[in-house]
Amino acid sequence: MIRVGLIGYGVAGASFHAPLIGAVPGLRLTSIATSRGAAVARDWPEATVVADAAMLLSDPAIDLVVIATPDSSHAPLAQAALTADKHVVIDKPFVTDPADGAALIALAEARGRMLSVFHNRRWDADFLTVQRILADGVLGDIALAELRWDRFRPAIKPGWREQQGAGLLNDLGPHLLDQALQLFGRPDAVAADLATQRAAATTEDYFEITLSFGERRVIVSAATLLAQPRARFALHGTGGSFVKYGIDPQEAVLRGGYPPTTPGFGEDAPEAYGTLTDAAGTALRIVSARGDWRRFYSGVVAAIAEGASPPVPARDALEVMELIAVARRSADERRRLPQP
Template identity: 30%
Template sequence: MTLKMGFIGFGKSTTIFHLPYVLIRNQYEVKKIYSRTAKPDMEKPYREKNIEFVYELAQLLDDKEISLITICTSHDTHYEFAKACLQHGKNVLVEKPFCFTGDAAKELLELAAVKGLVIMPYQNRRFDSDFLALQEVMDSGRLGKVTEIESHFDYYNPDAPDANSSSRYNGAVYGLGVHLIDQAVSLFGRPEKVYYDIRSVRNSNNADDYFHIELFYSQLKFILKMSHLVKAPYPKFLAHGTNGSFMKYGIDQQEKDLFAGRTPDESGFGEDPQNAYAKIAYSENGNDHQESWTTPKGDYGRIYDLLYETIVHHQPKPVTDEEILTVIEIMERGVNGENPKVLNLQREFPRQ
């Protein structure tokens, strides 16, 4: 069975992070793309693939052949577009962040449930090669019981002119933190406590551009950091356990290759250079070992594979409702109120 689908939005998110993966998958057919304005030069190669461009949203929503719509628009439009899609009987995949608030997310999830539809965010970085390497090493048992993990999104970009919006929802936490938080939640669920240090360090007129968030799970701490003021290379992931440690430099190569115009079906796409393989040091049977861990192949398209199984074969959603609400709760509580702070989610904010 082929799912006919459409897109809302025709910017870099659609053309770089979605279409290259969808167009090589036989289980999907992209029928229509809605854009507010025509972009003839950008549209031409997709029109040649028999994709229709429409400039009235109703032309997409009223198409009864389309059963899935992916939303790739600005953050502040996600809720309204997602609700409209559900009201028109469409399954929905929403670019991150899913919503700004937990209340909005609950409303969409409840509406989808009433209508028997599937809605979830596009948490593609669950399929980053560096994150997959971390999971493989943890599953191998070489680290023993993991007690601390550190995850980074670091850049060096000291310039920060005034942004168009200083909204707390348009900063680094909702833009990039959503990925790091989701990775942690996908592994360990809802934390017991959260420490926040969320700031704007380059331009106080802008929303946050730095965060240090710590998620506490019993005896495990998951540290999430992002800064635009990191000049020297720093590991993407660090992990320490009772038997050993894991260190991985360098982020997944898919984004770099996509922006270079390469496609996921090309040989060597997304492959990690050998000098970026993870390093692990561990003890086993009284002996010390050091190993290089080959980076597994990442594939953002796996989100679409799993979503297909959910829609067509009624398999569990790859990103559960509980995970969706937990990620939004952590972000929403972090950007509101004073910083730094520590919140006890189990005592102060028990999940109803």
């Protein structure tokens, strides 16, 4: 049994990490560092509440530390956890400075510890469906792919993400860019546009990044003032198009307080299925693959217990943060930046 210590019990810790850890065989949530002791006592009465991260990291009984805290704390907490010879999972984004990510990877390798990043959107129903369609080759050669995540949030949401965070690019960008890299690999050029569109916003709340792969274009974008969201995925190739609307349903289930063992967890409603239009113009509804974020933590168990590759290698997450840094430079310099 892998004994898990969770640092942070905000939305990410309470709604995502703790329920997923509790639902995966081989993991036991034993300790939580938080100021929200009453919430932990209600939700996880068998877990010990500690006042701060240092107390959790000094516990020799903890095998795996999960960091679900504000972005700026990820690097120092992960460094302390690895130095204490713990395996580590970090909520996205991996780090805010790619140099810190490279240092953490080197430290994990030197200590012989697993280091992974919670890019849970690799196990979304829509993304798994897109992966399957691309593997089947029914769309032919892809000319344009669009991965978008739109919200309608005119008011600034309370909490650190919108008030003290690093902006929408650091919040949703890691998910979208990780998916793009998984589908198409590393681009040969990057062009980005960032904007702060809400009057009260202090960080960017809109971005659009164009990744070039020769003549292929892959666009990743997120916006905060779209009452009518654009397609979540739209892929167009020589054999046809696939278009899918809506966000994977797992987040809503977990935020609603329901466990990942809830019947139908990760399954799209039929009305949310995507549409594949072939070269002849025939439109077919495509049943979505079943999403399951538990697969991330099942992969963590395999990595620690069996020496398997982490479910999300930290180097993958570092590549995402390097692309975000390039995108910010592209936006600042207002030019397209070739990539090696």
